[in-house]
Amino acid sequence: MPLGIVLRRAPGVTRWAKWVWTASAVLPGAGAADWRELRREGDTVEYHAATLVLELHGADTDAYLHELGAQTPSIYVILREEGEGDCPLNALLVTASPFEAQDYADSGEEIIEKVPMPPAFFAWVAEFVEEFHEEEVFIKRKRDKHRVDLSQDGIGDPRIGSLEDVYASPALQRRRMQ
Template identity: 80%
Template sequence: MIHNPKAYRTMPLGIVLRRAPGVTRWAKWVWTASAVMPGAGEADWRVLRTEGEVTEYHAATVPLELHGADTDAYLHELSAKQPSVYVILREATEGEAPLEVLTVTASPYEAQDYSDSGEEIIEKVPMPPALYALVTNFVEEFHEEEVFIKRKRDKKRIDLVEDGVGDPRIGKLEDVYASPAQQRRRMN
């Protein structure tokens, strides 16, 4: 892992969310992250375009942070068939906006961590060419392969010790491997 304080870059990304009609009677609208805009200015649910019942909003601008310790994750994402960033959303609890944009990441591992809670919505959005170039340059500059070092076994023989044999709490040799439930039945 790299602990170089200079191994850090940030870029503001505009998050574009698309609202489309739901396909079931239980979901009136379906929300998806449809694009990211590198270098975008501040926004607060500004309508970008409307086509029929589908509307796209510049919902928010959040910083994409690249850390030197995460270059393995970025490299993994860059080698994917479609390199993407992950937009992390949560249902809004206050205000008029239906969703809150928490963050955006280029690390599939960080996105997986967010999905573990089940409270966040993770949307995968293809990287635009400018963003792909930024992440690629960052990885080329700061990534260091970790050298695999195979550990050597010591010569100590651990199979010569029989745990539990000779223990005064164990009545018979076959009780060494008995489950606690079996031992309780024998005592009763």
């Protein structure tokens, strides 16, 4: 499903950050866009920065189920700083999986923004999970009942001839052999 990424630029609150960029919304089914201005209130501007395709995978239904059960189900937008100027962020990816978003957060190179999931999109993800999710049955591993400590299957290292040789230095053993 194509999702439009809406980025908000607001004035910074410190002298070191001129602007604060955040992902403020996603637009399900949006068309192509390249930093089209949507709304302006004073110095705060919202842009339809990009449209990315969100793909849901059957192997990730556990992650989607986890996100659907969250207090505020969200979509994660992965952004990367591309420099200065009017459009300093590049939208790389959009995902409904909190686990995939965490993988990107671990590198520290990308910016991960959490955007509340629109109701129609929530229904679409829930329907996907309902259709493809298969609950994995937990199987506890059991130890074998066989006791391996009751019998000795050998005396030890065949290179050690006597108990005195255990702590002997290799040089001393060489002298004995000559």
